[in-house]
Amino acid sequence: MNNISHLISLLGGTGSVAEKLKIKPSAVSNWRKLNKIPKNKISAILSISSQLKINAEDYLPRKNLNNFNVKILLIICGGIASYKSLEIIRLMKKTNIDLEVVITKSAQQFITPLLVTSLIEKKCYTDLFSVENESKMNHIMLARKPDFILVAPATANIMAKLANGIADDLASTILLASFSQIILAPSMNPVMWSNLATQENYQKLLGRGIEFIEPDVGEMACGESGTGRFPEPKIIFEKIVSNINKRKNTTDQFKDVSIIITAGPTIENIDPVRFISNRSSGKQGFAIASEFSKRGARVTLISGPVNIPFPKCANIIQVTTAKEMFEETMSQLPADILICSAAVADWKLVPESSSKKKINNENKIKKTKQELLFKTIKNPDILATVAKSNLRPSIVVGFSAETNNVIKNAKSKLVSKEIDLIVANDVGENKVFGDDFNKVFIIDENNCEEWSEQSKKSVASNLADRINKIFINSYI
Ligand code: CTP
Numbered sequence: 001m002n003n004i005s006h007l008i009s010l011l012g013g014t015g016s017v018a019e020k021l022k023i024k025p026s027a028v029s030n031w032r033k034l035n036k037i038p039k040n041k042i043s044a045i046l047s048i049s050s051q052l053k054i055n056a057e058d059y060l061p062r063k064n065l066n067n068f069n070v071k072i073l074l075i076i077c078g079g080i081a082s083y084k085s086l087e088i089i090r091l092m093k094k095t096n097i098d099l100e101v102v103i104t105k106s107a108q109q110f111i112t113p114l115l116v117t118s119l120i121e122k123k124c125y126t127d128l129f130s131v132e133n134e135s136k137m138n139h140i141m142l143a144r145k146p147d148f149i150l151v152a153p154a155t156a157n158i159m160a161k162l163a164n165g166i167a168d169d170l171a172s173t174i175l176l177a178s179f180s181q182i183i184l185a186p187s188m189n190p191v192m193w194s195n196l197a198t199q200e201n202y203q204k205l206l207g208r209g210i211e212f213i214e215p216d217v218g219e220m221a222c223g224e225s226g227t228g229r230f231p232e233p234k235i236i237f238e239k240i241v242s243n244i245n246k247r248k249n250t251t252d253q254f255k256d257v258s259i260i261i262t263a264g265p266t267i268e269n270i271d272p273v274r275f276i277s278n279r280s281s282g283k284q285g286f287a288i289a290s291e292f293s294k295r296g297a298r299v300t301l302i303s304g305p306v307n308i309p310f311p312k313c314a315n316i317i318q319v320t321t322a323k324e325m326f327e328e329t330m331s332q333l334p335a336d337i338l339i340c341s342a343a344v345a346d347w348k349l350v351p352e353s354s355s356k357k358k359i360n361n362e363n364k365i366k367k368t369k370q371e372l373l374f375k376t377i378k379n380p381d382i383l384a385t386v387a388k389s390n391l392r393p394s395i396v397v398g399f400s401a402e403t404n405n406v407i408k409n410a411k412s413k414l415v416s417k418e419i420d421l422i423v424a425n426d427v428g429e430n431k432v433f434g435d436d437f438n439k440v441f442i443i444d445e446n447n448c449e450e451w452s453e454q455s456k457k458s459v460a461s462n463l464a465d466r467i468n469k470i471f472i473n474s475y476i
Contacts, residue, residue, distance in 0.1 A: 002035040009060035057094055070244045071098040073146040073180070075171045076116075078106025078458060080221040081153040081187040081230035086111065088152060089119050091237040097244075100125070100142060103156070104171045105310055128170040141169055143177035147247065150240060151175070152213075153187035154199045154231050162210070163201035164169055179312055183243065185213040185236050190226025207288070207436025209457025247294075253468055254297035258335040260393070262342035262382060264304035266322040270374075271348050271361040279433035280343035282306035284399075287460035288339055289313045295464055300335070302328050304342060320347070322379035329382050333391040337467065340383040341399045341423075347376040347447045384417040395470055397421045397463075403428035410443050420444060423463065435476050442466060 008028060011017050021044050031037050037045055042060065072092065076085045092099050101116050101124040108126065116124040128139060151158060151171070158171060162182075171430060175182060177361055184205070192198060206212065213236055216317040217230040263285020267277045288310035289301040299313040302325055302403040310316050317332075320323045322344045329338075351359040352373045359365055365372065387396045396419040400410035403426065410424035411460035424441040427433060439453040444464070451462065 002032070003059040004035045004037055005032040007049070007054075007056055008032055010054050010059075011045070013054060017045075017048070020335050032391065035460070045303050060094075069096060069098060070148070070247070071100075071146045072240070073102065073142060073149045073174070073246065075104070075149060075151045075158075075174070076107045076428070077104045077151060077153055077155045077158050078109055078110065079153045079155055079187050079230075082107045082110035084230055085152050085214070086115070086119060087233035088150075088236055089116065091233065092238070092240075093120065095162070095241075100146065102142065102171050102174065104169060106155075107470060128173055139173050140177055142170075143174040144179065146178075146180045148243065149175065149180050149182045150185065150236070151179055151182070152185035152236055155185035155186070156188050156192045156195070156201075157274045159184065159186065159201045159205065161199060163204045178298050180245075181211065181215060181243070183211045183240070185231060186215050186228070187219060187230035188215070188228045189222055190228040191391065193228040194226070204376070204436070207455050209455050211243075219350060242443075250295045250464075253295040253464075254292055254471075256298070257296075257337065257471070258298045259292050259301070259337040259339065260300045260302065260329060260332050261285055261292070261337045261339045262329060262344070263303045264306040264323055265343050266304045266325055266345045266379075267320050268322065268345045268348045268379075268467075269361075270351060271365045273364050276345060276347070278343045278345065279427075280304070280306075281307055281434040282436070283436065284438060284456045284459065285339075285341035286311045287310070287456045288463060289340060291457070291460040291464045295468075297337075302342075304344075322382070326380045326382045329386060332392070333386065333389075335393045335394045337397070338383070338386055338393045339397045339467075342382075343349045343399075344379060344382060346379055348379060349370075349374040350377060351375075382419070383419065385420045395420050395467060397423065397467065400424040401427040405440055407443065407448055410441065411448075411449055414443055414445065421466070 004316060008014060008017050012023050014028045018028045021041065026127050046056050046415065056246060074088065078080055089099065089101065098119055101120055101127050103111065103113055103116060103124055113124050113126055125142060161172040162175050166178060167176045170408050176251060182234045186193065213231055215227055216231050217227050218229045219225040220228060264281040264282030265278045269275045286308060289299050290313065293299045293311065293313040300315040300317065302317045302319060304325065317328045318327055325342060325344060351365055352375050353359055354370045367473065383398045386392060398417060398419045400413050400422050402409045402424065406424050406426045411421050414422045422443045424443055425438060436455055437453055438456050438459045440451050440459055442449045442451060
């Protein structure tokens with residue numbers, strides 16, 4: 001028996017359904033034959049079903065989430081809310097989401113792998129080291145396959161593991177080995193949630209661009225009340241769907257668009273052991289490269305020396321000096337967009353003796369009784385040179401690091417370097433450099449927008465939206 005035929009039988013059969021809907025029995029027979037209910041009758045069928053406490057949605061065709069074949073990995077951690085994730089699975093199963101599920105050891109105190117397997121109609125995963133898994137779908141494949149990883153409920157424990165890079169079971173190992181968007185839906189006792197350790201982990205994870213579906217306020221199963229309740233599964237599902245839609249709308253946004261991004265500091269050697277540089281970590285530029293890659297752009301990332309992992313993007317060029325960064329940038333032209341987020345060393349230092357004689361710096365410079373002096377030689381301005389060249393990309397974006405007169409100085413760089421947009425930040429008192437959060441002003445020739453403090457990943461995403469607007473307008 002097909003699905004629709006089965007549903008109609010549950011609703012009392014052809015005659016009964018036809019009578020309730022005031023239509024001819026032959027029409028209902030046709031639905032049974034074609035395994036299809038006309039769109040304008042679906043809400044009536046849903047209403048009769050709910051009166052009879054039958055879940056009609058289980059028999060109706062799956063909702064197609066905009067033809068976007070999204071892959072989600074759901075990690076269920078142990079807690080009183082574990083069972084609520086079964087409802088999330090049920091809702092996802094009604095869509096074309098390709099779902100895999102991992103259950104942690106403690107979640108198995110609340111729900112069984114068999115229960116989950118019967119809901120998802122395929123194997124769910126529990127063990128890090130299993131001969132069968134390793135041959136078919138090992139932890140790295142589980143980590144790499146999904147577009148999104150939803151951890152629901154997320155315990156204080158999994159937050160702590162992820163924040164501190166602990167990989168001691170399948171769930172935590174996958175989280176560490178993944179490039180996917182991770183979304184956590186925490187649920188825990190209110191005191192555990194407000195504990196400084198959990199809050200510090202929460203901030204750390206937010207800063208790394210991990211998304212949260214915030215816990216609700218209310219009475220908990222343990223009898224205490226406060227913040228920590230697991231949000232309703234339907235709310236979690238809706239947030240995931242809205243994330244999917246956003247991803248879908250932006251996936252090919254910059255398809256076939258070539259972008260050069262400079263990032264990190266540059267280093268100018270004084271001698272083989274000493275150098276001049278700055279505090280740039282490269283985090284903001286890397287987040288931008290990653291965001292544009294996700295949106296389909298052909299990204300070339302030209303990076304100075306950094307201590308952070310490289311993002312996934314088409315082309316990565318590592319340089320040390322400003323001169324190398326300049327030459328590599330020029331060699332990548334033409335391009336559609338240039339974003340210079342690098343903190344380029346403005347000068348090279350040439351060591352001189354007090355009598356202004358150049359000192360041999362091929363080997364380590366030795367201390368003498370004489371003062372050591374430095375002559376400064378200006379490095380090329382990459383941003384200004386490209387913006388003023390005849391290979392100028394259609395959009396040129398710069399950054400402005402200032403300790404005072406942040407907006408005024410940024411505006412004057414916008415004009416003098418002849419660029420379209422400048423992202424200004426206050427780098428005084430060691431702010432911004434190395435941090436996971438950023439507070440920026442976005443300035444073009446007409447406006448200055450102040451953005452609230454947010455993760456560098458979120459700045460990257462909002463900047464991509466902003467550049468997309470300019471990009472569209474430049475073709476109208
Ligand atoms: N920039 C560049 N090449 C340089 C210096 C700066 O491409 N040699 C770019 C940076 O990547 C940034 C912008 O110019 O996008 C502004 O850099 P910033 O360090 O804020 O200012 P500077 O132009 O170096 O001027 P100053 O140091 O005097 O503020």
